[in-house]
Amino acid sequence: MKKYDIGIDLGGTKVLCALIDKNDKEKKVLFEIKKKTKKEKGNKKVTAKLLEALDELFEISNIKKEEVDSIGLAVAGQIERTSGTVIDACNLNLKNLEIKKILEEKYLIKTNVFNDVEAAAIGELVLGAGKNHNNILCVFIGTGIGSSLIINKKIYHGASGSAGEIGHIIVDLNGRSCSCGGVGCLEAYASRSAIESRIQGAIKKGRKSIITELTQAQHISTKYIKQALDAHDEVTSQYVNEAIEYLSGGLASAMNFFNPELIILGGGLIQGIDEIYLKTVKLAKAKALKTASEKTEFKKAQLGDYSGVIGATLTEEYNNVF
Ligand SMILES: [Zn+2]
Numbered sequence: 001m002k003k004y005d006i007g008i009d010l011g012g013t014k015v016l017c018a019l020i021d022k023n024d025k026e027k028k029v030l031f032e033i034k035k036k037t038k039k040e041k042g043n044k045k046v047t048a049k050l051l052e053a054l055d056e057l058f059e060i061s062n063i064k065k066e067e068v069d070s071i072g073l074a075v076a077g078q079i080e081r082t083s084g085t086v087i088d089a090c091n092l093n094l095k096n097l098e099i100k101k102i103l104e105e106k107y108l109i110k111t112n113v114f115n116d117v118e119a120a121a122i123g124e125l126v127l128g129a130g131k132n133h134n135n136i137l138c139v140f141i142g143t144g145i146g147s148s149l150i151i152n153k154k155i156y157h158g159a160s161g162s163a164g165e166i167g168h169i170i171v172d173l174n175g176r177s178c179s180c181g182g183v184g185c186l187e188a189y190a191s192r193s194a195i196e197s198r199i200q201g202a203i204k205k206g207r208k209s210i211i212t213e214l215t216q217a218q219h220i221s222t223k224y225i226k227q228a229l230d231a232h233d234e235v236t237s238q239y240v241n242e243a244i245e246y247l248s249g250g251l252a253s254a255m256n257f258f259n260p261e262l263i264i265l266g267g268g269l270i271q272g273i274d275e276i277y278l279k280t281v282k283l284a285k286a287k288a289l290k291t292a293s294e295k296t297e298f299k300k301a302q303l304g305d306y307s308g309v310i311g312a313t314l315t316e317e318y319n320n321v322f
Contacts, residue, residue, distance in 0.1 A: 003068035004196070005029075006057065006109075008050070011309030012091030013038050015050055017057045021071055027310045029125055031061040031082040037202045040091035047102060051130060054107070071103055071111040072312030074119035076146075084113035090179070104261030116308050117146035118155050122318045124317050125150055128302035129264045137260045139166055140267035140301070141247065142222075143185040143218045144179065149258065154318055166254055171246055176257070192249035192269050196220040198239040209235035220307070222272040231273065239272060242306070248283035255288040260315070266301025 002022065009016045019031040033056045040049045060135055077089025084100020101276030103111045111246040121138035124130045130138070135265070136150040148154040156163050168180050169189035175184030176194075188194055199220055210233045214224045226235035251263065263284075270277045277300060303310060 001069060004063060004068045006054070006068055006071045007218060007309030007312040007314040008054070008071065009305075009312065010046070010073065011037070011116060011308075015053050016305065016309055017053045017259045018106075019057055019061050019063060019068075019307070020218050020310070020313055027313065029205035029306060031057060032209065032309075033057045037092060042096055042099045046094060047097065047099070049256045050099075051102075053104075065107050065109060068107075068109050070313070071107070071109050072119070072309075072315060073099060073103070073111060073115060074116040074312040074315075075099070075309045076116045077136070078114050079113050081113065081161075084111060086113065110318045111136065113237070114312060115148075115234060118148045119315050120303075121141045121150060121264075121309035121311065122155065123303050123307035123309075124266070124301050125153060126314050127310060128307060130262060130298040131172075133262045134175065134228070135260050136256075136262045136264060137164065137166070137254055137258060138264045138266070138301070139251070139268050140266035141191060141265065143191060143193050144155065145191050146267070155315075166250055169250055169253060185245060186250040190243045190250065192220075192222055192225070195225060195236075195239050195243050195269075198242065199235055201267035202235050202239070202275075207235050209233055211236060222268045225269075226273050229273065231232050240273075240276065241279075244279045244283060248280050248287055249285035251280065252287035252293075255292040259292050260296055262297045262299060264301050264309070266300050270300060271304065 003018045003020050007018045007020055015035050015037050016028040017033045020029060021025050025309055033053045035053050038050055040046050042267040075086050075089055076091055078087040080087055086094045086097040086099055088095060095305055100111045100113050124138055130136050134152050139147040147164050147166040149164035168185045170184045171186050171189055172184035176188040178185035199211055210228050223234050281298045
């Protein structure tokens with residue numbers, strides 16, 4: 001009997017595989033395997049890591065392949081949904097990886113592949129902050145900025161799948177270059193990596209910051225940004241506030257354009273630093289048109305690390321149409 005589903009979240013730093021009871025409405029994770037993917041790059045190495053994690057999940061849970069109804073795989077990258085191919089995932093250095101085919105051939109389990117942000121958005125829609133809502137904008141702010149639009153409880157993809165990319169709306173015509181190749185995108189101003197490069201630039205120019213002591217030349221993670229803010233570090237708070245100004249401006253534009261019932265904010269920077277969430281919401285509401293901000297509610301994402309794996313098991317059902 002097919003009693004289970006497997007959800008997988010494959011991101012730039014980790015792969016998380018979770019076994020979920022198919023009939024549990026709350027989609028509680030029964031068993032999970034988490035592995036770091038930081039050093040594994042490229043089609044071959046990432047696939048090997050993924051298969052290793054899945055084999056371990058079967059081993060620790062003592063479940064047979066025949067008992068699993070479907071695998072939902074969420075990948076941080078561009079996906080061709082019909083063939084289940086990862087066209088491009090720059091954080092993992094994947095190119096044209098036919099991962100659906102590989103998994104179906106090995107495990108003989110029906111597999112669907114999705115983008116990680118859309119899976120997380122569906123997770124939040126069905127079981128998290130988006131329950132009882134129809135039209136939602138989900139924005140995840142971490143290393144980059146990912147987002148997804150939900151219209152009438154379905155993901156809206158647009159003509160070629162890029163709908164809802166708020167991270168790449170242009171906030172400065174003559175501005176910083178963005179990872180997408182464009183210029184002046186919101187992601188280059190309001191993501192954690194944007195804050196990191198601004199702080200590093202100031203330190204290089206001779207400004208003093210507690211960040212130097214805290215990080216010991218490692219990269220400036222959300223944890224260190226929070227510690228520096230708590231210590232009232234001037235440089236950190238200047239660039240965090242700058243990021244909040246841009247982020248709230250971007251969200252206000254999205255509110256005016258899309259007029260959603262609900263905006264769900266998630267991702268490391270939002271989950272890790274309450275001050276960023278609260279200030280962003282307040283400013284976005286103040287900057288948007290009154291008619292838009294009156295009806296738009298804000299909530300924090302609620303499923304945390306599990307939004308991707310849970311969403312991946314549900315996404316087929318809530319996937320598009322447009
Ligand atoms: Zn961009």
